[in-house]
């Protein structure tokens with residue numbers, strides 16, 4: 001499986017998993033060209049451990065999230081313990097520990113954006129994606145909406161990230177058009 005780039009937005013394929021975080025049929029990520037990519041990254045550093053963050057990022061790009069099996073694969077290649085890898089994954093909120101929708105929507109609701117109406121933007125995304133609740137993936141598996149802390153664009157409320165794409169000055173009225181251009 002591999003990520004697709006659609007309209008500048010990376011959209012990973014999804015994998016099924018059981019309740020313990022193991023994918024039901026795990027296929028190694030680091031094969032062929034993807035392994036070569038990791039080898040190139042590892043060659044830049046004096047230790048394999050130094051390539052941990054980009055290796056996890058590749059897992060997430062390819063699978064949409066970082067499963068227990070993905071962590072184990074990374075641990076083996078980088079000669080680390082699975083516990084060490086898991087500690088890193090759980091430290092950084094940008095790594096998904098569960099499957100998310102094709103489009104992962106992050107809305108800043110910190111105070112400066114909050115007083116400019118960010119909560120209404122969140123409500124509009126939850127309504128128009130049919131996700132309904134924060135952190136819940138929509139029935140069609142397309143969208144997961146979460147609130148996040150300051151995205152560093154406080155003068156352009158409300159900023160929103162959809163996968164790798166950064167949007168500024170989003171309002172409840174512009175949400176339908178934003179979603180409408182996502183395939």
Ligand code: FES
Nearest residue numbers: 113150151153154
């Ligand atoms: S508070 Fe929303 S971007 Fe800074």
